[in-house]
Amino acid sequence: KQQLSGRERTLSFVDDIMVYRQGRNRDEIANKLQEELNRIMAWCDVSGASINHTKAVLSWFSLNNHIVKSDTPHVTLDGHTLTRTASMSYLGVKFDRSLCYRDSHIRASYCQGSQ
Numbered sequence: 001k002q003q004l005s006g007r008e009r010t011l012s013f014v015d016d017i018m019v020y021r022q023g024r025n026r027d028e029i030a031n032k033l034q035e036e037l038n039r040i041m042a043w044c045d046v047s048g049a050s051i052n053h054t055k056a057v058l059s060w061f062s063l064n065n066h067i068v069k070s071d072t073p074h075v076t077l078d079g080h081t082l083t084r085t086a087s088m089s090y091l092g093v094k095f096d097r098s099l100c101y102r103d104s105h106i107r108a109s110y111c112q113g114s115q
Contacts, residue, residue, distance in 0.1 A: 010036055011090075017051075018090045026060070030073035033058075037077050051077065058082040061097055 011018045019036050021029045044051060056077050074081050087096045 008032060008036075010040075016091060027073055030075050033075050037075065041078055053077045053080040053082075056082050057085045057088050059085050059088045059095065059097065061095065 008021050009019075011020075017040065019033060019040070021032045021036075023029045023032075041051070043049070058072075058075050060072050072084065076082065087094055089095070
């Protein structure tokens with residue numbers, strides 16, 4: 001099963017993978033993320049591929065500041081707890097915690113373009 005439907009997606013391009021889940025219950029979201037990461041690691045074991053867990057991050061996105069700043073469930077990759085970050089980058093697009101792109105993507109693109 002390469003692509004999930006609805007509010008669940010696993011996107012990949014060459015050697016970049018992004019797994020995302022959408023919902024209201026953080027424990028349920030974390031469980032679904034963990035299931036998908038476990039599936040990806042099982043595929044890596046079979047195919048001989050590897051994932052550098054030091055490059056993997058976990059970001060929670062919401063317009064609700066309380067939810068974003070509060071404790072969230074842990075998710076692991078190959079036995080390593082993923083580091084929680086306030087923003088992340090995928091294929092050159094920087095995502096900030098509220099998905100408004102003001103703080104990260106636009107500023108970074110402007111700075112890169114002005115050099």
